[in-house]
Each structure stands twice: as structure tokens, then as C-alpha cells.
């Protein structure tokens with residue numbers, strides 16, 4: 001076996017399909033978000049980032065940076081161990097208390113990332129609950145799918161956001177078997193929202209646990225940023241809320257919030273929690289400051305929603321095909337991987353606008369898109385420039401207009 005050839009051929013296949021991924025080499029500028037320096041072959045222009053998951057610009061918030069500087073100087077760089085073996089710093093404890101309180105739960109548990117939180121929690125519960133069935137939305141994130149697979153328990157997939165299909169599946173499960181329903185609130189590629197209340201009703205009827213991924217909603221929805229479940233007054237009906245500290249909260253790390261016994265169970269049995277060094281104290285301090293800040297600043301969420309609504313309207317008005325999102329995510333359909341990459345390149349190199357093309361397997365083939373995420377810091381001037389540039393690129397490449 002020629003290993004090198006094998007790897008090179010696999011990559012060449014992606015290139016032939018037009019979905020080879022090239023990372024934009026950026027240097028973010030604290031104090032000047034969403035502007036970043038872009039390291040190109042022979043230049044380093046400033047560009048405007050239009051596809052960041054730092055949805056509120058918290059990554060440069062002075063209060064958070066100050067908290068991180070302070071903790072860094074106090075505690076040093078790393079955590080020094082897994083949580084069990086000398087790696088529990090007081091900031092971790094405070095952060096878990098804050099997250100529990102945010103979601104109105106008894107306890108919180110932090111992980112190195114949202115990915116690891118999903119993987120560990122779903123796989124541990126699925127493995128240990130005897131004869132468990134996990135019922136999962138068809139569009140769940142890769143990290144949930146990985147957790148479910150890793151659990152090696154039975155899984156059933158219901159059609160995306162389709163409660164009728166969900167109930168049809170639940171009906172077929174022998175009464176008495178443990179069931180966990182796993183779904184998201186905001187689906188980040190289309191910008192739609194799961195039917196949380198209906199799913200909770202079915203969970204009650206069939207005695208199932210509910211696991212919700214609110215990664216694209218924490219910090220952003222609800223009066224205190226606890227997510228869509230808070231906005232819809234459903235927090236107490238969810239068994240396990242999973243979130244990230246890396247998107248709306250602008251730092252890094254993942255978590256669950258749930259009952260005392262459930263968090264203690266994952267703390268005690270979850271491999272991805274037990275066997276990995278905890279996040280650095282300074283990172284935990286930054287997360288803690290961010291959650292506190294975001295809880296108290298609802299005006300950030302209002303501005304965020306206004307920016308997204310304005311961008312959707314402005315693009316729609318000029319015939320750019322915005323997909324029907326009900327959230328802060330503004331997906332624009334291109335429908336072809338090569339054209340999508342070309343549009344993204346034109347925007348970057350001609351107009352200084354960075355929006356990453358979204359291709360298969362992140363979205364289905366034929367639905368390749370540009371996904372814009374305006375933040376409270378994308379002002380009218382930046383938006384004017386974006387709308388004009390998109391119109392030009394659409395004309396230049398002959399891309400499909402809105403129907």
C-alpha cells in the first residue's frame with residue numbers, strides 16, 4: 001500500500017469536486033472586530049469578517065479580556081491536570097455554578113468544547129442506560145451523531161423538526177424502555193428552530209429524557225441569553241441543556257446544565273470529561289465574565305436581532321436569494337460548490353469581505369451556500385458595502401436570483 005498516494009488521492013478527489021477547504025489565514029484585531037488582517041500570498045490586507053460565530057463580538061469585550069488577563073497573571077497558563085487530578089481551579093467551580101443558574105438547573109458541567117460535551121454526554125447516557133433508544137433529529141450536529149454512534153445503543157432518526165414523525169417512532173418503542181430525544185434549538189446552517197414545546201410534550205407522554213443542543217442560541221435568545229428554551233419559557237421542561245462557550249460567549253469550552261444527579265453521573269462516568277485536561281483557568285475566568293456580562297446586557301441581543309433582520313431585508317430587496325431563516329443566521333443559496341467558492345473568493349479578493357463557502361458534508365449537495373452572521377458590530381456602512389458587493393458578484397458570476 002502506498003500510503004502517501006492514498007492520502008493525496010483522497011484530497012485530489014475533494015479538489016475535483018470543488019469542495020476542497022482552504023482556511024483563511026487571519027489575525028483578529030481586538031478592539032476592531034469584525035476587521036481582521038488576512039495573510040494572503042503576497043499581501044496582508046484588512047478584511048471584514050462576515051461569517052464569525054463570535055455572534056456578539058464578545059471575543060474582544062474589554063471586561064472579558066480584563067478577567068482573562070487577571071486570571072492569567074494570578075494562575076498562570078494551563079490548568080495543570082484533568083479535573084480529577086489537580087486540574088479543578090476555582091474558576092471552573094464558579095463557571096459551573098454560573099451556567100447552572102443561567103439555565104435554571106441544579107448543576108453544570110464544563111468540557112473542553114461543545115463537541116466533547118455532546119460526544120461525552122450522549123455516549124455515556126446511551127451506553128449506561130439499560131436498553132436505551134436515542135431518538136435523534138435528522139439534522140443534528142456531527143458531535144451529537146458521534147456521541148450517539150459511540151454509545152452503540154439503538155438509535156432512531158426522525159425527520160427534521162417533524163413532531164408527527166417523532167411520535168410515530170416513539171409509538172413503536174416498547175413501553176418501559178429508556179428513551180432520550182436529542183435535538184437542537186437553532187439549526188445553524190438553515191437558521192430554523194426546533195419545536196421545543198411539542199417535543200417536550202411527547203417526551204412527557206412517552207417518558208423520555210430531553211437533550212437539547214442550544215449551541216447557536218446561548219447568549220443570544222431569552223431575556224438573559226439562556227437560549228430559545230428561556231425565550232419560550234420551557235427551561236424547566238428540558239432535562240439536559242448543552243451549550244458552548246465559544247460562539248455567543250466568544251471564548252472556548254462546552255457544557256451541560258442539568259440535575260445534580262445527572263451532572264454527577266457524567267462527571268463520574270464520562271470518558272471525554274474524565275480523561276482530558278481541563279480548560280485553562282484564564283479561559284474559565286473569561287467564560288465566567290462573558291456569561292455574567294451577556295446575562296445582564298439584553299440590549300446586545302436586541303441589536304443582534306435587528307442587524308440580522310436588516311441584512312435579510314436588504315438582501316431580499318435586491319434579489320439576493322436569502323433562505324427563510326427565522327434567526328440571526330443569514331444563509332444565501334448558491335446551489336453549486338464551484339460557484340460558491342468563486343463567489344467567496346471574489347468577495348474576499350475584490351471587496352475585502354470574508355464569508356466562507358459552506359459545502360457538503362456540512363450541508364447537502366446542491367445546497368451550497370454563503371452563510372452570513374451579522375453581529376451588533378456590523379454597522380450600516382459595512383452592510384452597504386456588503387450589499388453592493390454581493391450584487392456585483394451575483395451579476396459577474398451569473399448566480400441565481402431570488403425566485
Ligand SMILES: *Cc1c(COP(=O)(O)O)cnc(C)c1O
Pocket residue numbers: 113114115116118141143184188213215216244245246253254
Ligand atoms: C459548533 C457546534 C458544536 C460544537 O461546539 P464547540 O464548542 O465549537 O466544540 C456543537 N453543536 C453545534 C450545533 C455546533 O454548531
